[in-house]
Amino acid sequence: MSGTREAVLKRIRSAIGGSSADAAAREAEREVLPREYRRAGSLDADARLAMFIERLHEYDANVVRTDAARVAVAIGAILQEHGQRSVIVADGFPVEMLPDPITPKSGAAGGPAESFAFRREEKANVEDLDRCDGIITSCFAGIAFTGSIVLTHGPGEGARRFTLLPDRHLCVVRTEQVVETVPEAMDRLAGFATAPITFISGPSATADIEMMRVRGVHGPRFLDVVLVG
Amino acid sequence: MTVRVGESARALPFQKAALPLLDDAQLRKNVRHATDTIQRKRGLVVAEQTDWQELRTAASAIKRHTLKHLDTYLTQFEERFTAAGGVVHWASDADEANRIVLGLVQQYGGKEVIKIKTMTSDETRLNEALEQAGVHPYETDLAELIIQLGHDKPSHIVVPALHKNRAQIREIFLREMGLKELGNRPEDLTAAARRFLREKFLRVKIGVSGANFLIAETGGVCIVESEGNGRMCLTMPEVLISMAGIEKVIPSFEDLEVFLQLLPRSATGERMNPYNSIWTGTHEDDGPKHFHVVLLDNGRTSILADKESRQTLHCIRCAACLNTCPVYRQTGGHAYGSSYAGPIGAIFTPQVLNMEHAQSLPYASSLCGACYEVCPVKINIPEVLIHLRGRVVREQKSALDPEALGMKAMATVFGSRHRFEAAQRLARVGQWPVVSHGWVRHLPGMMGNWTAVRDMKAIPDQPFRAWWKQRQKKQEKQA
Structure with missing residues (x-):
């Protein structure tokens, strides 16, 4: 097999007219490649968040905007609205953001308080993830222009399978995490380039049958975003 | 291999x-x-x-x-x-x-x-x-x-x-x-x-x-x-x-x-x-x-080695060229006989096969250029298609192939004004059996491949050059 490696490299070198080993020349060439596209956004904070919300909506995500003091209430209301009882929380997700598991401080006026149980990610196996009603995570960044959420699967963001198997994903995004453009998000990711990274843009979807968008194929069918700040 | x-x-x-x-x-x-x-x-x-x-x-x-x-x-x-x-x-x-x-x-x-x-x-x-x-x-x-x-x-x-x-x-x-x-x-x-x-x-x-x-x-x-x-x-x-x-x-x-x-x-x-x-x-x-x-x-x-078509390897498989292609939109993908259909398939497939198979694919295009327009990595597909058509003729067809001989003869005729005008005169006289109402719709023999899918204007009684000369003479007279 090492024979193949050498043979392929030899064919490449003969095709490009010699080896490209001169690192300095290559780097110099790379540095002047045209990159005239838009890097930085131009919107103010309000317009940026409005765009983020609008585009999440267009991908069928539910969005709730709240402030730091009322996150737990907002999360409780979402869980109650969808009758989620068995909920798994990503390891490292801030506990103070979770509603009281027994008597939710529900925002659903007058509705009967349903009890829901939280479990920690580390205590849940694949079958638990497959069967639970939903999961809760934070995120690394949000991108307004594309309506995307970026995870680097650090503390609070869950392992990759965690945000994949359950039917509902509730994700908490802080307003200062939301950038406008994709290059701005990539700048923030520069220090995390070798971490596992997942961009999520709406719930999983397909248009393979007659080009009709169907939500929820193999990943979560529902994405709830709680925007804080 | x-x-x-x-x-x-x-x-x-x-x-x-x-x-x-x-x-x-x-x-x-x-x-x-x-x-x-x-x-x-x-x-x-x-x-x-x-x-x-x-x-x-x-x-x-x-x-x-x-x-x-x-x-x-x-x-x-x-x-x-x-x-x-x-x-x-x-x-x-x-x-x-x-x-x-x-x-x-x-x-x-x-x-x-x-x-x-x-x-x-x-x-x-x-x-x-x-x-x-x-x-x-x-x-x-x-x-x-x-x-x-x-x-x-x-x-x-x-x-x-x-x-x-x-x-x-x-x-x-x-x-x-x-x-x-x-x-x-x-x-x-x-x-x-x-x-x-x-x-x-x-x-x-x-x-x-x-x-x-x-x-x-x-x-x-x-x-x-x-x-x-x-x-x-x-x-x-x-x-x-x-x-x-x-x-x-x-x-x-x-x-x-x-x-x-x-x-x-x-x-x-x-x-x-x-x-x-x-x-x-x-x-x-x-x-x-x-x-x-x-x-x-x-x-x-082997694609990398061909400088004129190396850009084929830019492809990120988005298929925008398929969706816009007037040929693909009529036939769908199966006609291309390859995993890669549409314009990108028409240039990728024959090249990786070293032009030994799929030689018909570079011709599966009207060269309209829509594919180039939508390509996110700017592959000039029409340019590569033409280049590959040239390679098919040069590398795969014998020099004694009737089409190759015909093309060579055409090139000789088109290469000189004198020969071109002589050929026009000849065609004007000789074309009557295939012309109806100013159009040529069916050519005999091998040339029938051309008219099988298109009509051709008959050679006019007076070519442009002759008409122009005449017009100039008239103007001189009036002056």
Whole structure:
């Protein structure tokens, strides 16, 4: 097999007219490649968040905007609205953001308080993830222009399978995490380039049958975003 | 070497293969509906990306630069990927790639694999190779599942089952999944696929994928997808084997910001596809414990060697050129007899086959240029098509071929004004048997190929030059 490696490299070198080993020349060439596209956004904070919300909506995500003091209430209301009882929380997700598991401080006026149980990610196996009603995570960044959420699967963001198997994903995004453009998000990711990274843009979807968008194929069918700040 | 692209070596010439497809009204309706829908969505999201042309320029420059230094970027990727816990394999051709994958599957003791939609494995016909060795591959992309269960062939790079409508898909699922009842709404069919595959995702220990981008700087791999089947295959199994063409490498992590903006808008008309995964080697407690990448040449180095068509390797498989192509939109993908249909297939396939097969494909185009216009990495497909038509004539046809001789004679005539005018005079006198009402509709003999699909104006009584001379004389007289 090492024979193949050498043979392929030899064919490449003969095709490009010699080896490209001169690192300095290559780097110099790379540095002047045209990159005239838009890097930085131009919107103010309000317009940026409005765009983020609008585009999440267009991908069928539910969005709730709240402030730091009322996150737990907002999360409780979402869980109650969808009758989620068995909920798994990503390891490292801030506990103070979770509603009281027994008597939710529900925002659903007058509705009967349903009890829901939280479990920690580390205590849940694949079958638990497959069967639970939903999961809760934070995120690394949000991108307004594309309506995307970026995870680097650090503390609070869950392992990759965690945000994949359950039917509902509730994700908490802080307003200062939301950038406008994709290059701005990539700048923030520069220090995390070798971490596992997942961009999520709406719930999983397909248009393979007659080009009709169907939500929820193999990943979560529902994405709830709680925007804080 | 056994370079191949699907079954293209045995495929009929395009012009022959297209004929029965043109008679299939259902297929043409399905193809037109799908390509119209994607094009409309693409138009909207491309228009809102005000720096679209700058992104295209950047993408094209990055790809050109990468190919010029391909050996370095591939070895850099190999080094970083290995340091991150992965194993790199190199394959010269389709058979070697299949052997490597099969060897790995057997080494890990697998009898089944779950697959993310991958064009390269279609190119090498990996599924066949696995099945022959008793390993069952499960396609997990919805469209690929439809193709696999329907014993069909993909007809589009991004939405391979676009030639099937919901009723046809329902039939396939009922039969192959052993279901008693099934609705025919896309939601019902999608739910059936979800149920059918979920158990496989949780059980099967080996995943097989392609790759959208290999990142030299970090040794990372990037896969973009919509359904979550990709994320399932690359995080749930214990072993992941990714097969990628050598042209899939990009220099840096930062370069992704260009391609991740171009690809989803071009491919499905979305601002971003639902899931992009980027990961580097193996990660503790998250995803496969063993990760192998198979770097596939399979004729790509012969494209690299041809400077005029090297740009073919810029392709990021978005299929925008298929959706816009007036030829593809009539025939669908099966006429191309290759894993890669449409304009990009028409230039990619014959080149990797060293122009020895699929020679009809460079002619499967009206050279209208729509493909170049939409290409996110600025591949000048019409330019390459013309270049390849030249290669077909120069390399594959004998100098005594009647068409070649005819063309040579034409060139001699057209090369001199004197000879050209003499030929015109001759034709004017001699053309009467084939002219009716000022048009030539049927030419005899070999030239009939030309008039089989087009009409030609008859040679006029007075050529332009003579008319111009006459007009000048008249004006002089009046003066």
